[in-house]
Amino acid sequence: MAKDITIFTTNTCSYCGMVKRFLDMKGQSYQVVNLDEHPERNQEAYELSGGALTVPITVITKEDDSKRVVVGYNLGQLAPALA
């Protein structure tokens, strides 16, 4: 189970909406960091994703505080990361 889910998004990113929709369907709550509104968090997203310059970036923190980071809208990675 996930203890916390944070999605890094921008205003114009359609795939960010898809991640939100997928999490909604799974009944998972999440926080959103909009990088257009919080550009000071760009570096954090960049480092968490291992150097990706894209959104969505979904950070899933597990009960044991381990993190899974999914770059882009990738159902093949998102679904198992939530398990």
Added chain:
Amino acid sequence: MELEKKDYDLVIVGAGPAALSAALYTSREDIDTLLFEKGAIGGLAAVTDWVDNYPGFAKGIAGLELADAMRAQAERFGAKIELGEVMKVAKDGNLVKLDTTSGEVSAKAVLIATGSEYRKIGVPGEMEYYARGVHYCATCDGAFYRDKRLVVVGGGNSAVQEGIFLTRFASHIDMLVRSQLKASDVLVKELDKHKDKITVHLGLATDEIVGENNKVTKVVGTDSRTGQKVEFPTDGVFVFVGLDPNTKFLDGSGVELDERRLIKSDTRLMTNVPGIFVAGDVRSGATLQIASATGEGATAALMIREYLENHQKTSTATVATLYGEA
């Protein structure tokens, strides 16, 4: 995710404008409709910055907003959108079976509206720096390039439109066009208004994307007029060099494709396989406009309704005869 039920009147593969338009019509007529979408609902329209040529929006509309309105309208009448992928389609007697990431699903009719995806250039560095300096979606990733230099590869409508969008962020853009600009006159005029930020290089083939320390640093190309190598220092590359149809999942299905792997259809928008229809950008002969895709979606829905009426009224053998099945 497993589906609650496995049998539908209609399964639509894709959830772009053609698919959502068809789903609106079929759901509204109580045709049990399920859509599968592996990417963005709204398709390429949803990742397009701004749409100026879709009727009904005098001032234009954001692609994402238009896509969301289409989705909401289809869902309002009961269309269900499953986030998942169809891997295989096969005719099975009077039904169509689909292997999907949500398990096997069966339908009386199938509409393929999978559209296209942006083509890769196929040069060294492109895959290595994917999402780390090489991008195919300006509305997704442009904001990472505030006050940075960019290269846009391509000279068609998408390249010009997305290049103009990227001027919101980039300090300068080099647009590398292999031959001549192929964008519409309207977009070319618009491009000219941004010549302070966008430099267009015609006859410039892209050879390689180069980087160091996990970051793109330059693009190397060849000037076709002189044969000379040219280097463009850059922080990122956005690629818009055309579209490839999403038809790989149809391999082995018997659905006939043309030489560009677009799906052939008859005047009813039905493929050579009875009960499998096609609409939108993935159809051979499509005009690649959102307005025409929605029109095709509506037409396909009406043809599918007629097909389903015959399906219901007649025996398997008669349907097969009616629709030319051997």
